Amino acid sequence: MLDKNGIAKRIAQEVRNGWYVNLGIGIPTLVANYIPDGMEVEFQSENGILGMGPFPLEGDEDADLINAGKQTITAMPGAVYFDSATSFAMIRGQHVQLTVLGAMEVAQNGDIANWKIPGKMVKGMGGAMDLVASAENIIVAMMHTNRAGQSKLLEACSLPLTGVGCVKRVVTNLAVLDIREGAFHLVERAPGVTVEEIVAATAGTLVVPDDVPEMQIS
Amino acid sequence: MLDKNGIAKRIAQEVRNGWYVNLGIGIPTLVANYIPDGMEVEFQSENGILGMGPFPLEGDEDADLINAGKQTITAMPGAVYFDSATSFAMIRGQHVQLTVLGAMEVAQNGDIANWKIPGKMVKGMGGAMDLVASAENIIVAMMHTNRAGQSKLLEACSLPLTGVGCVKRVVTNLAVLDIREGAFHLVERAPGVTVEEIVAATAGTLVVPDDVPEMQIS
């Protein structure tokens, strides 16, 4: 079974040289820590920076330089700042090659719910609806089950949707799964996790091939 | 009767302090020469400059700094350059207070035709359609009649339209006329021109008040 960093490590393997990548808050943010040396990837933060770097050294933080999680950050050489309309032009116009974001629920038709729980305080969707509606390549990073132990991979989402039919791949603490033809397709098992455990933790339709390799995570 | 510079001088009287003004090619361009000292006006050229200055001194011309007529220009202190989308955001968004442009025909309902003569080479509308569709304050600068002596102020335009119901005021070599309630309203006579001459040169419906003052042009 993977921890959050393990999920991030596995997702980092999906990244290709030269890609522009938008990482959501939470587990997705950790993906930046596992990009292999020598791979040239630029991180976009939708509040208006391309070429986001690591957190600043103590004392170097700048109130005018934050990411979409409102954290102080730095800019890499070659970075560029822009306004919010231009930022979402990049996203909506499919110039960002990969979007990684968290979810409360994912459905076997690719629907995603990650912004609202009826009866609870609604904080808003931020940029998530724009991201999922437009990105060609969306990976959801999340735990396979919620705190109550219920599967987050469902036949249909029960929560209000963020986007429809958009998720292509899910990486959880248990598995890598692709979504196509209205079903989850098991691609890889997390180290030490059995196919049976994944089947038990998945509420939606799950297609299991004969051979399900274990993830290769260094 | 006014010459082209006279028309420009009269239109310059319409300009107010602090206005942003877009001047079309031809007579409208001359308006910039007659803005009174101390009046602060900024000229927008739709190819991407606000704060357009006079032609450069010989030898100072810069291929990268032109106006919408493709003429070399200079930039005033406080000028700003921008792209074509932003330029037309200014125009369409009604941030430009006055547009002055030429016309082949103007109709008594405010329609204007200034871009196309069937059977002749069509050069295109450039930015004229955007300008006339959006500007709140459009003044047409033109000769009252065409080279064949026919009126350019018509009941209805015969040429393909550039915009509908948009012209508010026309300044010609003979008169200042307002357009409202489906008619031309005579406002001022050019020096030495009689009401009868204006009536004779106007094909559209012309409302003539009892008193038609002569233009005051220094």
Added chain:
Amino acid sequence: MAISKVVTGSAAACSGVQSGMTLMLGGFGLCGIPECSIAELVRLEVNDLTCISNNAGVDDFGLGLLLQKRQIRKMISSYVGENDEFERQMLSGELEVDLIPQGSLAERCRAGGAGIPAFYTPAGFGTEVAEGKEVRKFNGKPHILESALTADFAFVKAWKGDTAGNLVYKATARNFNPMMAMAGKITIAEVEELVPEGTLNPNEIHTPGIFVQRIFKGEGYEKRIEQRTVRPRQTESNA
């Protein structure tokens, strides 16, 4: 030469702001917010306001200050967490909230400033954001029709500005400020540095002065950081 847009301070800048108006306020979180104008709006005690802003500040800073005084009737935002008073007013029904996808919010402000009354976007299709909105397919993909947003007053914060109203923002403090500057019937810019016309490089201006009606030099910027995240420094001996 352009007319000077300079006013003496936030009080003069906010002249004419009245209860019941729709205001736009730039900023993302607490980054790039018009601090001085917000302070003045609190002093003015205008209320029943509709505020269009990506976020709603925190309890004791940014738009949170207006929420504390119950000056806001409606918020139009994309994300409104980090604010207990906001949550209380929203759950009690005192505060109306219209949540909009962040990219649609940015584009709707730009559209308002650019004379584009409406446009199609894929964002929100199939979600409650699409309820009551026209859906149309382009290239086989469904989109929803979103309309332009404008405001009686827009408040923006820039790093530098000149007397003609030309603005330059710093780093990610740019965010929503340029679009809101375009969309205000009256746009008020507060700046950290106010310079004479002709000082800014005309090639490096982010917001042309034509979009700005009033400009003033803000005083006493706090520029609060919402999430201070840092890496520890190595000790000198390891450097």
Added chain:
Amino acid sequence: MAISKVVTGSAAACSGVQSGMTLMLGGFGLCGIPECSIAELVRLEVNDLTCISNNAGVDDFGLGLLLQKRQIRKMISSYVGENDEFERQMLSGELEVDLIPQGSLAERCRAGGAGIPAFYTPAGFGTEVAEGKEVRKFNGKPHILESALTADFAFVKAWKGDTAGNLVYKATARNFNPMMAMAGKITIAEVEELVPEGTLNPNEIHTPGIFVQRIFKGEGYEKRIEQRTVRPRQTESNA
């Protein structure tokens, strides 16, 4: 670090351009046009091209060079004067011409790059531009629906660019270049100065490198002036 977008010259940059493709080319008149890429397109002898460009050059420069060789099947522009060969081909029916209001052209390119499939504009309502297009009233004013434009390749010209593809334009040579850079499936930037990543101030970049797939340093820029208008200098003794 961003991947380097640098290619060695116009030949490498134009790799993949084929007959029948749709191309966008930045510039206004002869100002800010991608001279080196146009020269390469002539050498490549690709034809049956659809070219989206505000203007069509003059007889012996700019897109006029492609027209001379009859490489263009269709022009999408706002103004196409100053070009006798263009006129001849258009009147003879060899060349198809789609004339678009300049602001709509700019906005349609931006929309293409920004994932906005269509938007409403008042420009052209009641004229032949509106023929066949949906008309809808907003705030009582009729608007027409205009669709996004994209291109197989977009060619833009910048003043400075870095290896990551970030671009800075000079003065009014910016014009259509930024929107076309956004709207190209493959965007090729030619620059007068090519600098290392990190050299340009991130606050002063006009086109973020994400919109640019290839960049090269152009050689031998002619930068021809279409209308040289000047004021005479006073003689020294009067100075």
